[in-house]
Amino acid sequence: MALVNPSFREINKNAYKARIAAEYASVQLQLTPNFEMGVSNKTPQFLDMNPLGKVPVLETPDGPVFESNAIARYVARQNNNNTLYGSSLIQYAEEIAITGLKRALNALNTHLASNTYLVGHSVTLADIITTCNLYVGFTVSLSRASPQKGGQEGARKAERRSRRRGTQAKPKNPLDLLPPSKMILDDWKRLYSNTKNNFREVAIKGFWDMYDPEGYSLWFCDYKYNDENTVSFVTLNKVGGFLQRMI
Template identity: 55%
Template structure:
């Protein structure tokens, strides 16, 4: 019996198991024509999960529900699966980050997002608490990823799959880099397709059905209040967000070098870096579309405390996040004793340093 996953094709909780299956070489069939609210209410489904929650995995030994448990099962089908690390401590760290992702990230996103979609009661104070808790979790994750490409070890593990399916953010540069590194992996792309982040926070929707039968019974007020609605509409127009200005770099002619391909090669090359990544870079490099720049910190004599120097570089990289679509950079803190020397190498779209980088 093949493993059968009961869920919709766009269910983010099902993505964990499907991506794990791609990495593990395990065949998992997604049921056809699954309809949320209908398929998960049938007697057959309720026997597999009495709560009716999705997803559920059918196995030869019986059903499994809860997305993390399903992903773990799929991963364990293959003996010695690298998705679970290569040592006991790596296994423990993988489980640690899976729990962190569920309890600190996914749970707080639900507390923030669901009320805005009308699925839970909206309470501003509760929303503030959820956002604060989510930012605290992402800040911790951001700190960990400052020196790591993946959560555990040097390749994708189940903790990366679980975490990536749970969050979205652009405020934390290392989390942002980590997110795009993973969703652009072939096995992620096969399941997720093209990923686009939401650019705005959804407006609050009422969780109650609107009862407006009385509105048509106010024709007498139409003449008196003809002007105020126009003023109100004008105010709304004034408050509407202005469209984003086009970045000048988007107007440059197309080129052969695809920056994301280089970033993926850089992130995924773990051995023989000079032969694979460096040679790959020069093969991709288009001097007509990109330029390379060395950078030196002007005040290296002030770098007398290691963690302060590290914070300076971290702050600089965070500000440079606005250029992630158009640039790639590597910063180094050189020296074992103060004063520490800060240097870097940057690849920018165009033949000059972009003006918005200079302004920054």
């Protein structure tokens, strides 16, 4: 196999991937000498191997292979008597599965950070199927800490950052300068949660009785699509998503 690349005397991280993998896998690579970037990679012969004209390219009996990661994988698989893909096939399969799962969960977290639903503004089949698929994983094998990046090392770094922050003076919260409010929100929350009948007469009246205009302010929003608010739990989900995005 011949590795086509600019002068192999130069530092080239992309070519090093295949060359180092070849050393560990005991695979012989023939390096192409006298390669001139901008000239050699524009020839018809080179463009037949990689139409994009990029390096490195690996010439093999099965045909050309380009993109450095693909080349490194091809080289590593030429000799099964190495541990470049893990100590066993099952370990390699598990690592690939875990990597794919983390990538999918990260994408899901990123989407849901600014969206209440997977598609549109209401529950769709995508939400139902995704929830069912995740249910099995979280009840059988995943834990709360599983999706966290970095594992124990990440926790140690967070602990060190926390200690450093502890030695620094904490910034003052401007709200601490205000006098304490007479309204205790937890009291009204309990009243709200425990009210089963006569909600307006009990919970709403209780709110106005407890309300402290010196400590809190009220804001009202008009929803443009009130005709959509026909199902209570859907409306509550919309309100929850709206408040979540404000925080």
